[in-house]
Amino acid sequence: MSQLSEQPCEACHWDAPHVTETEIEQYRTEIPEWQIVDRNGIMQLQRTFTFKNFVQALDFTQRVGEIAEQADHHPAILTEYGKVTVSWWSHKIKGLHKNDFILAARTDEVAT
Numbered sequence: 500m501s502q503l504s505e506q507p508c509e510a511c512h513w514d515a516p517h518v519t520e521t522e523i524e525q526y527r528t529e530i531p532e533w534q535i536v537d538r539n540g541i542m543q544l545q546r547t548f549t550f551k552n553f554v555q556a557l558d559f560t561q562r563v564g565e566i567a568e569q570a571d572h573h574p575a576i577l578t579e580y581g582k583v584t585v586s587w588w589s590h591k592i593k594g595l596h597k598n599d600f601i602l603a604a605r606t607d608e609v610a611t
C-alpha cells in the first residue's frame with residue numbers, strides 16, 4: 500500500500516463510514532505528530548506547527564489551503580505569530596474519515 504499522502508481522497512458522502520480503531524492505529528503510524536482530539540463530540544486530527552515568525556506561518560497556511568482546494572477537503576486553520584494549528588475532520592460525517600489522515604500526511608509534506 501502506497502504512503503498515505505500519495506493515496507487518492509475518496510468522495511465523502513453523508514453515509515461514508517468513520518475510520519475504525521484498527522484503521523486509526525494503522526494510519527497513525529504515518530502521522531505520529533498528530534493528536535486525535537474530541538471537539539464538541541467530533542473527533543479531529545490536530546497538529547501545531549511552529550515557525551520563526553508570522554510571515555512563515557502565513558506562507559505555510561497558504562500551502563495548506565492549496566492542498567485543501569486540490570482535494571476539495573478543508574481543515575480548520577489557526578494562524579498565529581510563529582505557529583499554525585491545523586485540524587482535519589470530515590464535516591459530512593461529523594468525524595474522521597480516511598481522507599483526513601491523507602490530508603494530514605500531505606500537510607506534513609508542505610511543512611518542510
Ligand SMILES: C[C@H](O)[C@H](O)[C@H]1CNC2=NC(N)=NC(=O)C2=N1
Pocket residue numbers: 511571572573574587588589590591592
Ligand atoms: C461542496 C463541497 O465539495 C463539500 O462541502 C466539501 C468541502 N470541503 C470539505 N471539507 C471537509 N473537511 N469535510 C467535508 O465534508 C467537506 N465537504
